Amino acid sequence: MAKILVIDDEASICSSLQFALEDEYEVKTTTDPWTGVEWLKQESFDLCLLDLKLGEINGIDVLTEIKKWQPDMVVIIMTAYGTISSSVEAIKKGAYSYLTKPLHMEELLTLLKQALHFQHLYRQVAYLRQELENKYRSEGIIGKSPRMRRVFELIDKVKDIETNVLISGESGTGKELVARAIHFSGKRKNQRFEVVNCAAIPDQLLESELFGHEKGAFTGAVSRREGKFQLAQNGTIFLDEIGDMPLHLQAKLLRVLQQREVTPLGANKSIKLNVRVIAATHRDLKKMVEEGTFREDLYFRLNVLEISLPPLRDRRQDLPFLIQHFIQVFNQELGKQIAGVVPDAYECLLNYHYPGNVRELANIVEAAMVICEGDQIQLKDLPEEVRHNHVRLHPGSQSIQSHIEALVGLPVKKVEELLIKATLEKNRGHRKQTAKMLGISERSLRDKLKQYKGRQT
Missing domain, CATH: 3.40.50.300 (P-loop containing nucleotide triphosphate hydrolases)
Structure with missing residues (x-):
C-alpha cells in the first residue's frame, strides 16, 4: 500500500483527504509543514500532497526541503486559482504536477494513480542503473x-x-x-x-x-x-x-x-x-x-x-576484502549462508601466490563454498594446490619448526640453494617475483641459479 503525506494548513482539508484516501492508501496528515518535513527525515513516503500557501510559509520552501531529504518522492502541489504561476515555478523546482482548489476527487484519484505509477517506474530504472553501475565499478x-x-x-x-x-x-x-x-x-x-x-x-x-x-x-x-x-x-x-x-x-x-x-x-x-x-x-x-x-x-x-x-601477489592487503566480497557473491548465487573462513584456511588463502590472480581467487572461493558443508570454509574445502602451498610463517608454529629441524646440519649455502629453488618453484619459474620475494636483485638470482646448474653438471 502506497504511503501518502498530506501537508495543508486547513485542518478540514486534511480530514477530508484522510477520509477519501484511507481505503486505498496509507495516509498521514499535518497542518504544520515543518512537522511534515521532520516525518520525512524519519519515514519513507511515496507521495506528498502539498499546499502551496501555508499561512505565512511559502510551499516552495517546503518543497525544496522535501526534495533535500527524499529526492525521488513525488510531490503534487495543491493551489488556488490565483497562484497557478507559482505552481508552474514549483514544477520547475521538482514537483510532479498541481491541482487547483477546490479539489475534485475523481481528478485527484486519477492523478494519484498516474503519479504513483511514475514513481514505481522511476525507482525501478534508478535501481537497475545503480545495480549496473555498482557491478562494473566494483x-x-x-x-x-x-x-x-x-x-x-x-x-x-x-x-x-x-x-x-x-x-x-x-x-x-x-x-x-x-x-x-x-x-x-x-x-x-x-x-x-x-x-x-x-x-x-x-x-x-x-x-x-x-x-x-x-x-x-x-x-x-x-x-x-x-x-x-x-x-x-x-x-x-x-x-x-x-x-x-x-x-x-x-x-x-x-x-x-x-x-x-x-x-x-x-x-x-x-x-x-x-x-x-x-x-x-x-x-x-x-x-x-x-x-x-x-x-x-x-x-x-x-x-x-x-x-x-x-598482480594479486603484489597487493596482498586487498585479499581480505576480496575474499569477503566473493563469499557474499557466491552466497547469493549458490543459495548458501557461509559467514567466513576458519583461521587455518584463511591463513592458507592469504599465503597462496595466485598465478591466476583475482579470477583464480574467485574460482577457489566458489569451489570451496560448493564443497563446504557448514557455515565456515574449512581447510579441507580448499583445492589441493592451495593447501600444498600453505606454510605457516609465524614464529614458533609447528610447521615452520619442522622445516627448520629438517635443515639442521646442512651448510648455509645448501640451505640458501634449497630456499631459492623452493621460492622459484612457488612462483612457477617467475624470476622477477622470486627475486622480489627473496629481497635480492634479479642479477643475483640469475648468477646463483647458474652456480647451482654448474654444480649439477
Missing part, C-alpha cells in the same frame, strides 16, 4: 592498496574524456572489469559496450568481426553483417588481448583510429564513427614493438594513457 576490482587506489583515480579521470586507454596486466587481474568501469561510470554509459577478444577469434574472421562485411564479400558471406565498430557507435569498443592481433589487421585498425571511419569488407562506402576505444593486453607491447611484431604507430595511438593492473 566487482573484481575491489581494493584499498595504494596501487589499486591509483587505478580507481585513473578510472575517474578518464571516464568522461575521449582519450584512448590501454589497460595492461597479467591474465585474471580484471582488465575487462576496468574497461567496463570506465564505460559505465562515464558519459557513454547509456550506449553500447562491445567486446572483441582478439586472441579468441581466428585471424580470417577477426577482420569481419571488427569491421563488418557486405553480402558476397567472401565465401560464406551469405548476408550483410555489421562489425563491432558499427555496433559500438556512440559507445565504447573494448579490444581485449590487442597484442594477439596479426600485423595486417593492425594496419587496418590504425587507419580506422586515424580516420574515425570504417569500411566493411566488400563495401565501397566508409561509415563515420563516434566510438571510444579501450584496449587491453597481458603482453609487453614495448618489447613486441622492438621485435617488430606490433606496430609502433598503433602502440602510440592506443597507449595515450595506460592503466597498469598489479
Whole structure:
C-alpha cells in the first residue's frame, strides 16, 4: 500500500483527504509543514500532497526541503486559482504536477494513480542503473592498496574524456572489469559496450568481426553483417588481448583510429564513427614493438594513457576484502549462508601466490563454498594446490619448526640453494617475483641459479 503525506494548513482539508484516501492508501496528515518535513527525515513516503500557501510559509520552501531529504518522492502541489504561476515555478523546482482548489476527487484519484505509477517506474530504472553501475565499478576490482587506489583515480579521470586507454596486466587481474568501469561510470554509459577478444577469434574472421562485411564479400558471406565498430557507435569498443592481433589487421585498425571511419569488407562506402576505444593486453607491447611484431604507430595511438593492473601477489592487503566480497557473491548465487573462513584456511588463502590472480581467487572461493558443508570454509574445502602451498610463517608454529629441524646440519649455502629453488618453484619459474620475494636483485638470482646448474653438471 502506497504511503501518502498530506501537508495543508486547513485542518478540514486534511480530514477530508484522510477520509477519501484511507481505503486505498496509507495516509498521514499535518497542518504544520515543518512537522511534515521532520516525518520525512524519519519515514519513507511515496507521495506528498502539498499546499502551496501555508499561512505565512511559502510551499516552495517546503518543497525544496522535501526534495533535500527524499529526492525521488513525488510531490503534487495543491493551489488556488490565483497562484497557478507559482505552481508552474514549483514544477520547475521538482514537483510532479498541481491541482487547483477546490479539489475534485475523481481528478485527484486519477492523478494519484498516474503519479504513483511514475514513481514505481522511476525507482525501478534508478535501481537497475545503480545495480549496473555498482557491478562494473566494483566487482573484481575491489581494493584499498595504494596501487589499486591509483587505478580507481585513473578510472575517474578518464571516464568522461575521449582519450584512448590501454589497460595492461597479467591474465585474471580484471582488465575487462576496468574497461567496463570506465564505460559505465562515464558519459557513454547509456550506449553500447562491445567486446572483441582478439586472441579468441581466428585471424580470417577477426577482420569481419571488427569491421563488418557486405553480402558476397567472401565465401560464406551469405548476408550483410555489421562489425563491432558499427555496433559500438556512440559507445565504447573494448579490444581485449590487442597484442594477439596479426600485423595486417593492425594496419587496418590504425587507419580506422586515424580516420574515425570504417569500411566493411566488400563495401565501397566508409561509415563515420563516434566510438571510444579501450584496449587491453597481458603482453609487453614495448618489447613486441622492438621485435617488430606490433606496430609502433598503433602502440602510440592506443597507449595515450595506460592503466597498469598489479598482480594479486603484489597487493596482498586487498585479499581480505576480496575474499569477503566473493563469499557474499557466491552466497547469493549458490543459495548458501557461509559467514567466513576458519583461521587455518584463511591463513592458507592469504599465503597462496595466485598465478591466476583475482579470477583464480574467485574460482577457489566458489569451489570451496560448493564443497563446504557448514557455515565456515574449512581447510579441507580448499583445492589441493592451495593447501600444498600453505606454510605457516609465524614464529614458533609447528610447521615452520619442522622445516627448520629438517635443515639442521646442512651448510648455509645448501640451505640458501634449497630456499631459492623452493621460492622459484612457488612462483612457477617467475624470476622477477622470486627475486622480489627473496629481497635480492634479479642479477643475483640469475648468477646463483647458474652456480647451482654448474654444480649439477
